[in-house]
Amino acid sequence: NAGVTQTPKFRILKIGQSMTLQCTQDMNHNYMYWYRQDPGMGLKLIYYSVGAGITDKGEVPNGYNVSRSTTEDFPLRLELAAPSQTSVYFCASSSRTPNTEAFFGQGTRLTVV
Amino acid sequence: AQKITQTQPGMFVQEKEAVTLDCTYDTSDPSYGLFWYKQPSSGEMIFLIYQGSYDQQNATEGRYSLNFQKARKSANLVISASQLGDSAMYFCAMREGGGYSTLTFGKGTMLLVSP
Numbered sequence: 527n528a529g530v531t532q533t534p535k536f537r538i539l540k541i542g543q544s545m546t547l548q549c550t551q552d553m554n555h556n557y558m559y560w561y562r563q564d565p566g567m568g569l570k571l572i573y574y575s576v577g578a579g580i581t582d583k584g585e586v587p588n589g590y591n592v593s594r595s596t597t598e599d600f601p602l603r604l605e606l607a608a609p610s611q612t613s614v615y616f617c618a619s620s621s622r623t624p625n626t627e628a629f630f631g632q633g634t635r636l637t638v639v
Numbered sequence: 640a641q642k643i644t645q646t647q648p649g650m651f652v653q654e655k656e657a658v659t660l661d662c663t664y665d666t667s668d669p670s671y672g673l674f675w676y677k678q679p680s681s682g683e684m685i686f687l688i689y690q691g692s693y694d695q696q697n698a699t700e701g702r703y704s705l706n707f708q709k710a711r712k713s714a715n716l717v718i719s720a721s722q723l724g725d726s727a728m729y730f731c732a733m734r735e736g737g738g739y740s741t742l743t744f745g746k747g748t749m750l751l752v753s754p
Contacts, residue, residue, distance in 0.1 A: 568745055571741055618742070624734050627686040628742050630684035
């Protein structure tokens with residue numbers, strides 16, 4: 527039972543480089559999310575999607591882009607990486623029912639140097 | 640305005656004692672859910688317990704229980720008989736029921752359990 531799978535687990539980027547964080551879930555969840563967690567802080571929502579073809583900005587979307595072409599996949603694109611994007615990134619998914627928990631991937635630790 | 644407030648940056652408890660982690664929330668939506676997650680030092684997010692706004696009873700899951708006081712807008716996590724493995728970061732989160740709702744997190748409380 528895979529749940530939510532994120533790749534890569536670790537990545538070092540140079541300033542100005544771009545990369546895509548991959549996220550896939552096998553629970554047929556409508557909702558998918560991308561969060562970032564800075565050291566000693568809670569999780570801040572970057573983008574979310576309520577279904578294939580539908581995405582929306584969260585609290586901290588600047589510097590990121592997403593797409594949702596299938597129910598399973600929700601990649602996060604970083605364009606022109608900046609040191610401020612050094613963080614741990616979590617992908618999560620949930621059903622549309624408000625009383626169900628979100629399932630999280632293992633996280634991606636990204637360092638921009 | 641913050642939707643979820645966790646006022647305790649850190650808490651210490653001795654093994655086998657009970658501990659309460661505080662969480663207050665702010666919403667005008669009558670339908671919402673409150674969640675607690677545990678994040679050990681390994682980094683993964685582990686779901687612990689859920690409380691719905693219309694639930695009549697406080698949620699319990701093994702050693703975890705939720706002290707839900709709706710009028711005060713608080714949803715405190717109670718861990719009974721603490722174990723060393725309970726040392727972790729604990730996050731309170733809320734999902735509102737209306738429209739396209741997302742999960743909003745508090746800043747977390749670091750719990751350290753000592754022998």
